[in-house]
Amino acid sequence: MNKQAGRRDIARTISLLWRQPDTPSGRRGPKPALSTDTVVDAAIEVADANPTTPLSMRMIGDHLGCTAMSLYTYIPGKDELLDLMHDRVHAELPPIADTGDWRMALSDWAAALFALHTRHPWTLDVSLARPVLGPHEQAGLESLLSILYSTGLDAPIIRRSVSMIFHFIRGSARTLAEIRSASTIGDSEFHWWAESSAALADAAPDFADDFPHTMQLGREAPPVPGGDFYLERETEESFTQGLQILLDGIESRIRKHS
Template sequence: MVVLAGSGDAARSLPLLWREPAPPARRPGPRPGLGVDAIVAAAVAAADETGVAGLSMRAVAERLGVTAMALYTYVPGKNELIDLIYDGVHAELPGDHALPAGWRAGVTAWAEDLVALYVRHPWALQVSFARPVLGPHEQAVLEDVVGILRSTGSSPEVLRRVVSMLFHIVRGTAGTIAESRAAAEGGSEQEWWAGRAAVLAEIVPDFADRFPQSTWLGSAGAQHPADDPTPYLEREARAALAVGLAVLLDGVEAAHGDPAP
């Protein structure tokens, strides 16, 4: 299931996202402690358990011990709620990644932290990247990485594409890790591959001859410690992230001579 971000009514969603001004209560005597922040926190917890598909105003209200109607005093509906929680989890990302070690280290740390964020909240990957929420926390994530990359001397036209590719790499890596963990709940990767490898070898005995390039690529599998419990696909996703970032940042560096490290 993919949910289109920014699908809430802009006139209602954006003031909530920026909390400017704080939305007035439309009903007398609101429950003490109940407000947009409390609703967002409860909704994030609900989404962490059920995903966006299972998120509802009623489910959030039950966590808060109120009726669903009480939430509408603060949040107009589910679309606006999704905007709020998607933007809200981005507040977990550390602020300034412009580390003393240089721009490459800063971009790498930014990417790794954002992957970790999406792995903690895999439902955020169900929110389409086609339209931004335009909230302050989502914007701060973009501001952070652009601030780092500007030191390379790249033009805005180039950096727009580099930043776009960084987000695709991050979301793809996090998605693979999340899928790997979800798949592991149905059995180990070793069992899955062992069962299918045996059947495949029986029905396609000439697999290596028919697909020599794929076979060659698969023969170069990375070695991992035997006592590492991390699922294979997750390890490979993290390794691919490191290699992908290095290649992309090598390209940025090569395109502009020798920018500041």
């Protein structure tokens, strides 16, 4: 699944994003078999269950027991559907408690968004260049802005901080998604790295001399293998520690500002 920015019917998509939840119309006649909400929910279930398979309208139709063509009664197309799915899962972001501790609040917010992306890795295919602009995604941004404004930072610094935070979270989540995807095919992570390291040693016997700092880092801070999923753990720990480094930078700006 790879949604390119700018391909959707903008007016219709935004109208669907901000519509009221599906409710019985009260009209006489047979009840519709599906609704926009049921199609979106089904699409999320299918995408979550098949993270390495491109989502198709046929897959969703099979999940619902209907034809792919019948889905277009409720959804203009797959690009618009992905926008609706993306906004729907952002409703999972919990409200951030106002404790007066901006750092803890921002840590909690970032961890929640990272967890959302790892639960729903297909959300990483939605373009950051042209956001969805749905109500749930906007509520998440509003929470982040409320935390940053509470620090007293100027708006230009807040704008750059928002961009930096989103890129860090999405980049970390994408790395984890790629590791999980790679682990479903071929060798285990540990075996792949062991085989690759041996091949590199044969092909580049002067590697240690040519790249001394790479070797130094490997000696002084080696990854700690712990079964087939150690790279997942390494990525999660890198996110947690990297986030604190990022927050240190924001805190430094706050001190300079005050």
